[in-house]
Amino acid sequence: MVVEILISACLVISGIFGLVGSIGLIKLPDPMMRLHAPTKATTLGVGGALVASMLYFEFVVGRFSFHELMITLFLFLTAPITGHFIAKTHLHLGHKPEDLPPTGSDRPWASYESDEARAAVETPESAASEAARKG
Amino acid sequence: MMHKILPHPYLTLLLIVVWQMLVNKVTPGNLLLGTILGVLIPLVTAPYWPNTPRLRSIPRIVEYVLIVLWDICVANVQVAMIILFKANANTRPAWVTIPLELKTPEAITVLAGTITMTPGTVSSDLSADGRSLLVHCLDAPDPEAVRDQIKARYERRLMEIFE
Numbered sequence: 277m278v279v280e281i282l283i284s285a286c287l288v289i290s291g292i293f294g295l296v297g298s299i300g301l302i303k304l305p306d307p308m309m310r311l312h313a314p315t316k317a318t319t320l321g322v323g324g325a326l327v328a329s330m331l332y333f334e335f336v337v338g339r340f341s342f343h344e345l346m347i348t349l350f351l352f353l354t355a356p357i358t359g360h361f362i363a364k365t366h367l368h369l370g371h372k373p374e375d376l377p378p379t380g381s382d383r384p385w386a387s388y389e390s391d392e393a394r395a396a397v398e399t400p401e402s403a404a405s406e407a408a409r410k411g
Numbered sequence: 412m413m414h415k416i417l418p419h420p421y422l423t424l425l426l427i428v429v430w431q432m433l434v435n436k437v438t439p440g441n442l443l444l445g446t447i448l449g450v451l452i453p454l455v456t457a458p459y460w461p462n463t464p465r466l467r468s469i470p471r472i473v474e475y476v477l478i479v480l481w482d483i484c485v486a487n488v489q490v491a492m493i494i495l496f497k498a499n500a501n502t503r504p505a506w507v508t509i510p511l512e513l514k515t516p517e518a519i520t521v522l523a524g525t526i527t528m529t530p531g532t533v534s535s536d537l538s539a540d541g542r543s544l545l546v547h548c549l550d551a552p553d554p555e556a557v558r559d560q561i562k563a564r565y566e567r568r569l570m571e572i573f574e
Contacts, residue, residue: 363535
């Protein structure tokens with residue numbers, strides 16, 4: 277009984293955050309802000325469903341199940357990378373370097389550095405000294 | 412010698428655990444197969460990942476993971492409130508530059524991933540020299556506070572783990 281309430285609570289939480297993430301996709305005005313909404317759906321939204329699944333198999337079916345943890349692991353590995361790619365694409369298409377805050381060094385953000393500029397700075401010698409600095 | 416056989420001992424351990432999760436049952440046979448994969452895969456992929464990062468202390472990693480999980484829950488609720496109850500005209504999106512003290516590529520990757528997974532912030536770009544991180548905040552009336560919080564809460568702990 278207690279476990280069933282817990283499982284339902286997890287499922288409801290997961291549903292609510294999935295819904296709020298989708299509402300955010302509709303409501304928020306520009307692409308960079310919309311990118312924030314799906315990070316919720318993947319973290320608490322999917323997380324709640326996975327915890328519910330583990331509880332269900334442990335206490336209702338009576339079989340220990342832990343491959344849900346791997347879904348969490350893969351989500352934590354892939355979500356930041358896709359988010360990063362979408363953000364970089366957006367920077368290339370819709371932003372000018374002047375709109376962004378300065379990097380604090382004499383080189384620009386990686387999205388805006390041309391291959392020629394990069395090659396000019398990163399000569400083989402400087403790459404070697406960089407490697408030595410990092411140990 | 413040890414380094415030749417196991418170029419990435421933590422990766423080996425992770426692969427063994429992941430294999431148990433894939434099969435969803437821990438038996439001696441699965442452990443053996445997981446160990447074989449865990450030794451072979453790092454050996455084959457070692458040329459793509461030449462430097463082994465040094466991890467200082469396991470308890471600190473556990474502490475970091477717990478803090479990040481807790482922050483994800485708290486920030487989820489905060490962002491849900493912003494989406495549901497705050498008018499678009501009142502949200503203040505902002506770009507924040509985070510100067511990095513971390514040098515190890517693995518540590519910077521973990522920091523960028525953490526920033527993206529905690530809702531409300533997305534790490535968008537790295538400067539060409541790898542010394543600062545560009546972060547987009549959904550609602551940050553005070554961008555400097557966000558920068559200081561990320562540096563104090565996550566970067567300081569990653570410094571202790573990786574460097």
